[in-house]
Amino acid sequence: MATIEDVAKAAGVSASTVSYVLSGKRSISAPTRRRVEQAIATLGYRPHAGARALASARTEVIGLMIPLRSGIDVPVIMQFAGGVVTRAREHAHDVLLLTQDDLEGLERATNGSMVDALVVMDVEADDARIPILARSRQPSVLVGLPRDASGLSCVDLDFEAAGRLAAQHLSELGHRQVAMIGAPQEVVDRHTSYVDRVMRGFAQAAPVHGLDAQVVACPGAPAEVSRVVDELLAETPGTSGLFVHNERALPHVLSRLRDAGRAVPEDVSVVALCPEDVALAQQVPMTAIDLPASTIGSLAVDIVMARLEGGQHAETRLLTPVLTTRGSTARR
Amino acid sequence: MATIEDVAKAAGVSASTVSYVLSGKRSISAPTRRRVEQAIATLGYRPHAGARALASARTEVIGLMIPLRSGIDVPVIMQFAGGVVTRAREHAHDVLLLTQDDLEGLERATNGSMVDALVVMDVEADDARIPILARSRQPSVLVGLPRDASGLSCVDLDFEAAGRLAAQHLSELGHRQVAMIGAPQEVVDRHTSYVDRVMRGFAQAAPVHGLDAQVVACPGAPAEVSRVVDELLAETPGTSGLFVHNERALPHVLSRLRDAGRAVPEDVSVVALCPEDVALAQQVPMTAIDLPASTIGSLAVDIVMARLEGGQHAETRLLTPVLTTRGSTARR
DNA sequence: GATCAATGTCGAAGCGCTTCGACGGTGAGT
DNA sequence: ACTCACCGTCGAAGCGCTTCGACATTGATC
Numbered sequence: 001m002a003t004i005e006d007v008a009k010a011a012g013v014s015a016s017t018v019s020y021v022l023s024g025k026r027s028i029s030a031p032t033r034r035r036v037e038q039a040i041a042t043l044g045y046r047p048h049a050g051a052r053a054l055a056s057a058r059t060e061v062i063g064l065m066i067p068l069r070s071g072i073d074v075p076v077i078m079q080f081a082g083g084v085v086t087r088a089r090e091h092a093h094d095v096l097l098l099t100q101d102d103l104e105g106l107e108r109a110t111n112g113s114m115v116d117a118l119v120v121m122d123v124e125a126d127d128a129r130i131p132i133l134a135r136s137r138q139p140s141v142l143v144g145l146p147r148d149a150s151g152l153s154c155v156d157l158d159f160e161a162a163g164r165l166a167a168q169h170l171s172e173l174g175h176r177q178v179a180m181i182g183a184p185q186e187v188v189d190r191h192t193s194y195v196d197r198v199m200r201g202f203a204q205a206a207p208v209h210g211l212d213a214q215v216v217a218c219p220g221a222p223a224e225v226s227r228v229v230d231e232l233l234a235e236t237p238g239t240s241g242l243f244v245h246n247e248r249a250l251p252h253v254l255s256r257l258r259d260a261g262r263a264v265p266e267d268v269s270v271v272a273l274c275p276e277d278v279a280l281a282q283q284v285p286m287t288a289i290d291l292p293a294s295t296i297g298s299l300a301v302d303i304v305m306a307r308l309e310g311g312q313h314a315e316t317r318l319l320t321p322v323l324t325t326r327g328s329t330a331r332r
Numbered sequence: 333m334a335t336i337e338d339v340a341k342a343a344g345v346s347a348s349t350v351s352y353v354l355s356g357k358r359s360i361s362a363p364t365r366r367r368v369e370q371a372i373a374t375l376g377y378r379p380h381a382g383a384r385a386l387a388s389a390r391t392e393v394i395g396l397m398i399p400l401r402s403g404i405d406v407p408v409i410m411q412f413a414g415g416v417v418t419r420a421r422e423h424a425h426d427v428l429l430l431t432q433d434d435l436e437g438l439e440r441a442t443n444g445s446m447v448d449a450l451v452v453m454d455v456e457a458d459d460a461r462i463p464i465l466a467r468s469r470q471p472s473v474l475v476g477l478p479r480d481a482s483g484l485s486c487v488d489l490d491f492e493a494a495g496r497l498a499a500q501h502l503s504e505l506g507h508r509q510v511a512m513i514g515a516p517q518e519v520v521d522r523h524t525s526y527v528d529r530v531m532r533g534f535a536q537a538a539p540v541h542g543l544d545a546q547v548v549a550c551p552g553a554p555a556e557v558s559r560v561v562d563e564l565l566a567e568t569p570g571t572s573g574l575f576v577h578n579e580r581a582l583p584h585v586l587s588r589l590r591d592a593g594r595a596v597p598e599d600v601s602v603v604a605l606c607p608e609d610v611a612l613a614q615q616v617p618m619t620a621i622d623l624p625a626s627t628i629g630s631l632a633v634d635i636v637m638a639r640l641e642g643g644q645h646a647e648t649r650l651l652t653p654v655l656t657t658r659g660s661t662a663r664r
Numbered sequence: 665g666a667t668c669a670a671t672g673t674c675g676a677a678g679c680g681c682t683t684c685g686a687c688g689g690t691g692a693g694t
Numbered sequence: 695a696c697t698c699a700c701c702g703t704c705g706a707a708g709c710g711c712t713t714c715g716a717c718a719t720t721g722a723t724c
Contacts, residue, residue, distance in 0.1 A: 001443065001469070003710055014674050019712055026713095029672060046443035050391065051710035053382030054679045061446075064429070068414040074407050082400040085431055094437070094446065097396070097427045099417055105426070111333065111378035113680095114393075114426065137333070222615060248613070251583055255615055281580070283554060283587055335680055346704045351682055358683095361702060383680035386709045 002043040010039035022047065053113065062093050062304065063115035065129070067100040067122050073247050076275055076293045077121070080143070083297025084119055091305045103128060110136035117304040119143065119297075123154075125191040139307035141300045144193035151314055153307065155300045158318035159194045162289045163201025165321050166243040166271045169287070171209035173269060174332035175241035178206065178213050179232055181253060182245050185217040198245050198273065211241075220248030222255075229256040240332055245273040254283050265330035271323070279326065287329040289321045334375040342371035354379065385445065394425050394636065395447035397461070399432040399454050405579050408607055408625045409453070412475070415629025416451055423637045435460060442468035449636040451475065451629075455486075457523040471639035473632045476525035483646055485639065487632045490650035491526045494621045495533025497653050498575040498603045501619070503541035505601060506664035507573035510538065510545050511564055513585060514577050517549040530577050530605065543573075552580030554587075561588040572664055577605040586615050597662035603655070611658065619661040621653045 008015040013032060020026040021036040028036075039045070053059040064084050066077060085095050096115055098105045100122060106129055109115045116138060120129060123144030133140045134151065141153040163180075170178050180202045182188065183195045199215050206213035214236070218228045228249075232239060244250050250272055254264060262268045264284050272279055272288040279288035299317065306312045340347040345364060352358040353368040360368075371377070385391040396416050398409060417427050428447055430437045432454060438461055441447045448470060452461060455476030465472045466483065473485040495512075502510050512534045514520065515527045531547050538545035546568070550560045560581075564571060576582050582604055586596060594600045596616050604611055604620040611620035631649065638644045 001445075004712095005710080015711080016675075016713075017673060020673085023712080026673085027671065032672080044443065046440060048386065048710050049444045049446045050382040050385030051679090052712080054380065054386050054681085054709090055711040055713080057679080057712095059382065061428070068410065068417060074410050078400065078406050078410060081429075082431075085400060085429060089431075089434070089437070094441075095429045096393070097413075097417060097429045099414075099421075102421070105421070108378060109426075111376065112381045113333075114381045220613065222613060252615075255587070281552065281554060283584075336682095337680080347681080348683075348705075349703060352703085355682080358703085359701065364702080380680050383709090384682080386711085387680075387682040389682095389709080 001048075002045040004045070004047065007036065007039045007043055007045050010043060011035040057113070059114060059116050060093050061096050061115050062088055062301070063096045063098055063106075063109045063118040065098045065100055065102075065106065065118065065120045069100070075278055076247065076291060079275055079293035080121065080297040083294035083299075084301055086294075087298040087301040091301060093301075093305075103132065106132050110138055117141075117308050119300045119304060123193050125193055125196065139304050141304040141307075143296060143300055145197065145316070145318075146193065149316055152316075153303050153314045154316040155296055155303060156194065156318055157291060157296065157321055159197035159321075160201035161318075162273055162321035163198040163203070163243075164205035165201075165289060165323050166273065167202050167205035167209050167211055167213065169271055169323055169329065170241035170243065170269060171211055173241070173329060175269060176210065176212055176332075177236055177238040178211050178241035178243065179236070179239050180213065180215045180243040180245065181218045181228065181232075181249060182215060183217060184219045184246070188217050195245075202243060218246050218249045218253075220246070222252045225249045225252035226256045226259075229253055229260070233260060233262070240268055241329075242268055242270045243273070244270060247274050247278055250274065250278070250286075251282060258283075265328050269329035269332075271329055276324075279324075282328075284328045285326040287324065287326045289323045292319065295319070333380075334377040336377070336379065339368065339371045339375055339377050342375060343367040389445070391446060391448050392425050393428050393447050394420055394633070395428045395430055395438075395441045395450040397430045397432055397434075397438065397450070397452045401432070407579065407610055408623060411607055411625035412453065412629040415626035416633055418626075419630040419633040423633065425633075425637075435464065438464050442470055449473075449640050451632045451636060455525050457525055457528065471636050473636040473639075475628060475632055477529065477648070477650075478525065481648055484648075485635050485646045486648040487628055487635060488526065488650055489623060489628065490653055491529035492533035493650075494605055494653035495530040495535070495575075496537035497533075497621060497655050498605065499534050499537035499541050499543055499545065501603055501655055501661065502573035502575065502601060503543055505573070505661060507601060508542065508544055508664075509568055509570040510543050510573035510575065511568070511571050512545065512547045512575040512577065513550045513560065513564075513581060514547060515549060516551045516578070520549050527577075534575060550578050550581045550585075552578070554584045557581045557584035558588045558591075561585055561592070565592060565594070572600055573661075574600055574602045575605070576602060579606050579610055582606065582610070582618075583614060590615075597660050601661035601664075603661055608656075611656075614660075616660045617658040619656065619658045621655045624651065627651070 004015045004018050008018045018036050021028050021033050088095050118140035121143045123142045123146050125147045127146050144156055145154050187195055244253055264270050272286045275291050279286040336347045336350050340350045350368050353360050353365050420427050450472035453475045455474045455478050457479045459478050476488055477486050519527055535547055576585055596602050604618045607623050611618040
């Protein structure tokens with residue numbers, strides 16, 4: 001494997017000159033630069049990442065903590081990760097993958113200087129990782145909103161506003177009896193921040209818009225979804241508007257409604273909160289509030305990079321939700 | 333940040349002794365070990381990953397190349413990644429995430445000594461990454477089967493056998509007119525190895541089992557799926573057995589059949605090739621050949637680690653497919 | 665023609681760790 | 695009692711890179 005010394009020799013310069021050509025931190029005359037670049041190309045030289053990290057205290061790697069337990073909103077996470085990786089590359093950084101609850105991994109990555117910065121997904125209200133992040137030298141950005149966000153950078157969709165928006169939309173279409181079908185109970189209990197926030201937004205906005213609303217948790221398995229829908233229709237048969245924030249359950253909710261003889265959108269209007277492609281992949285193209293996972297991922301990287309480079313201070317960015325009307329909602 | 337020197341000072345030993353305590357490469361007396369461990373704990377010391385990589389030529393990181401373009405079999409990929417990360421941790425390694433077609437990233441990771449080994453997903457018949465991998469010092473394992481696998485380690489489900497198994501199962505149930513609904517045309521054209529292999533297995537086994545079989549590609553969007561199913565039923569109305577190897581299309585295939593008045597499994601038997609949880613998440617619990625993504629991921633890591641540690645030679649491992657009968661197939 | 669600033673390059677130090685060879689001390693073998 | 699091995703520990707070298715200060719050159723300025 002060629003080293004910087006080899007390149008220097010081949011180009012007839014010193015190692016430091018090669019380094020400066022690479023980093024651009026000092027001016028180099030055009031002919032010298034050309035010779036060095038030539039040598040790099042012919043030798044196929046790549047700087048040794050470890051040596052670079054050791055000397056410069058920069059790894060050019062960012063850490064990404066992702067929930068890898070499958071089943072939970074998988075497409076969202078995938079899109080998010082895609083956004084992070086793509087944008088990280090644009091900032092000339094690679095991505096180290098950590099799993100969500102691996103506190104030890106978080107310590108290792110930060111204290112062990114494996115990463116320059118961290119993007120942390122799926123933050124809970126009182127997240128155990130927050131103290132570790134606060135203690136670390138590296139900037140980090142949370143996706144989600146912990147109870148106490150002071151001093152931390154956060155990005156997310158404004159889920160509370162999304163909940164309100166759904167309520168408002170159903171109200172404007174003339175619905176009065178509505179329900180929200182939310183995440184599985186276990187996720188609710190975990191107080192994952194976005195889950196809480198959607199429910200709060202919806203529940204608080206509903207009465208303001210003259211809606212009679214209820215909120216139910218819902219598992220992802222088809223049989224369970226059917227049960228939840230059945231119970232809902234039995235208890236409040238007048239329900240004409242549904243707000244579904246549960247990717248896995250969504251197709252089964254639609255199936256069940258159809259089996260129960262309730263046409264969408266003629267009998268029941270359904271608003272979803274999910275990525276656009278999921279909304280379009282249903283039996284009926286869904287009126288939905290977009291969950292721009294990839295955008296949030298990119299943004300998270302931008303924010304953390306700004307802090308890394310500019311010493312920017314912490315900020316919280318909440319994206320305004322946008323509702324797109326498609327075929328699953330109609331005037332009452 | 334505490335260094336090994338700080339630990340050594342605190343424990344009253346030399347730095348090399350601390351290093352040997354950490355690595356276990358030389359024997360250390362119990363009292364010394366205890367003092368060192370104590371010092372490590374109180375100082376919260378973590379070795380600097382870059383320094384370690386530089387001195388030892390080992391990074392304790394493996395690279396994982398994953399297709400991040402969303403939409404394509406997302407749950408499978410997620411489960412696979414989960415298997416890789418989990419098992420990598422058990423081997424005391426972290427995971428660097430690379431995107432599928434990032435050849436430049438592959439060069440960087442290997443030549444730049446960012447990783448000790450590589451796991452490469454979704455291999456195509458003539459994959460552009462293979463020459464790069466061959467040239468690199470690091471061992472690698474491919475998930476999939478390239479045209480020429482000599483000298484390479486590969487793991488995968490035996491997709492060809494899976495195709496045969498599906499044909500056999502439908503035949504044994506007495507079906508004669510069957511069809512396979514496969515991946516989207518674009519994926520087929522890419523010659524992603526597993527796609528080719530399933531189709532080949534099914535197409536070759538069908539006549540052997542006295543089946544009249546056809547194979548159609550199928551997009552993931554609901555409307556398109558309906559079109560494909562409609563065409564199929566129109567052209568060969570006698571079709572009573574279906575083999576679906578397309579996660580995204582699967583729910584829509586089932587919906588369409590139902591809408592067309594064909595009950596599953598009474599009128600049409602459907603065998604799927606997908607992860608178990610996907611099979612269970614359908615309207616009808618599916619008779620399916622399990623796609624053990626997580627297991628394959630673990631196995632990939634095991635193989636690559638064995639080569640790293642033992643200097644083991646390359647091997648190809650194909651997992652035998654297992655078909656589980658559930659509610660979606662029945663005797664004709 | 666002497667002075668000064670700017671420009672381009674170099675040498676050396678040092679980042680934090682691993683590892684090799686060396687060395688003193690201890691217990692066994694004779 | 696003396697040698698020999700072995701065990702536990704240390705010191706030093708070196709991994710490949712960045713970066714700082716220093717040193718020539720060069721051209722502009724008076």
